[in-house]
Amino acid sequence: MKTKSVPGKFGIYGGRYVPETLVPALEELEKSYMKLKKDKNFQKELSYLLKNFAGRPTELYFAANFTKKLNGPKIFLKREDLLHSGAHKINNTLGQALIAVKMGKTRIIAETGAGQHGVATAIACAVFGLKSEIYMGAKDVERQQLNVFRMEIMNSVVHAVESGSKTLKDAINEALRDWIANVNDTHYLIGSVMGPHPFPTMVRDFQSVIGKEIKKQMYVLTKGLPDAVIACVGGGSNAIGTFHPFIEYKDVKLIGVEAGGKGVNTEYHAATISKGRTGIFHGMQSYFLQDNNGQIREAHSISAGLDYPGIGPEHAHLHDTKRAFYPRVTDKEAIKGFLELSKTEGIIPALESSHAIAYLMKNANDFKKDDNVVITVSGRGDKDLQIIQKFIKETSFS
């Protein structure tokens, strides 16, 4: 493929659209990362932590009950929910925190939506003894008190962001502003495959451990590659981590499920690929939800982790080249997926991951019975129980 010729570009997407003050920091980060990527000691240190601290590799579990229930393809679950902290985010935070240490940075900042990336950042910073400050939209702080408390217990300072829509995109704005002011001693630990180069590439590399393990484990279980891999997409880090090792195998279908919220014909969704258009935001060129004038719109999803009006640039490129497919699933469908997996398998998935599960529930007939399909369960659903409880009460849904 001719598309990777410029570092940081995925076709026309990606790049580095930032105030000049940040350029030296991004160049330094790119250089350090390229060097450390090939450094055996760095890889050893990271592998040690991923194995002994975070709990890798995670299981690839054949979901026999769920398979029987859907009467479709054979379903395998990649259990990122079993990781320490309860989600895939820690694959990235441990990697970036270790890079920050090697670069001599003493302070970490991060954004968080529901708090999953914030918690994973707090954990990584506790491991390395780094100062950490987490930006979180004021609305999210209110909705996710328990996660705020988790971060604080691990010695992170949480800033409630009162600007703009007071949610994830504003938390990112505020983290970028902090970084501009403190660029010399601070590393901005971005939580998804987004932002200016090298973040989309670096975060993808850290998350690709998911897909690499799937590939090996599938070989052991089925002696072949999966026919499809499915993951939910907000910014898109667990999805790109799942997809990446399979991109070169054209027969493996890559399915990234976006949050359809209350429906893509309402204003309340986060279906960036379906309903957004090309633009430049948060340091990158990609697809964004925006109005005709280029003002960024607010996203909506019942799962805070998908509640972002953009998507990582590599996904934008995989979409344009038709290598990956980006359908969407509504809030209600996601909740059905959440409940169904809990009932049939005794696994309570994160609401984010439930989008991927719901997609297969809706489309099981698109697959042959002997197809092997992997769903990445990016996180566990304990954090979502209150939301589910409220939803069931309000809608008499079950």
Next chain:
Amino acid sequence: MKEKINKVISKFSDLRKNNEKALITYVVAGYPDIDTSRLIIENLIEHGADIVEVGIPFSDPMADGPIIQKAFAHALEKNVTPDDCLKMINLIKSKYSQVPILVMTYSNIIFSRKDAKFLKTAVSCGVDGLIVPDLTFEEAENYLKVAEDLNLATVFLAAPNTDSKRLAKITSISTGFVYMVSVYGITGSRNQFEKYTFDSIRRTLTTTSKLGKPLAVGFGISSAQDAAKMIEAGADGIIIGSSLTKIVSDFSDDKSQMLKSLGAFIEQMKRVCKITN
């Protein structure tokens, strides 16, 4: 690259002939409303502004501090569009054709519409140049081509940590002036500037003056004393933004007092720009 003379660069050379520094004022279009922002700009011109920067509101201004963030949010709540802002510039230009007007806004406002539509409309409304704080030269290739075709002055930003190699590139592609960001940080006033600010102005000047480009300093200049220090360090111009926006916000219920205060403030700044060496 041969450069056509644009209004921005000729303004700097006129001022230099009179031994003056450029007073550049930044105003948020549509704050508190479109008509008032037009009156504000005309008032600033009457009181001595040499060059005007018009901020076109964007939903997520990552390089801006709370004052400009609030002004943007306010304008967007009132549904101010980029076209409204350009039309306003057109009106000002019909009265003050000799005053260079630059648009300052974020990449998405300019590039999310196809075929350089924004830039073409801007030029037809009399805009002389553009400042895009989240556009680095690596990503500017197409933009530079269109800007050259349209004879739009380009202004790129340099920061205290910009190395000399990047600075040379930034200077060579800036056809209007180089915008020196005075501090590590976002827009808005500072209590005090540290030594590094003046060191970086002096360092940046060695490149910009060698390449014959003016250097204007902005971010956080809120008093005549601040401005005088920048000029003493060698700046060819000073840019005032958040402190003007703050006056607009402080007097939002009393338009005549607002205009008076802005006028008095700008006259003070103008005096500093006239006393050189």
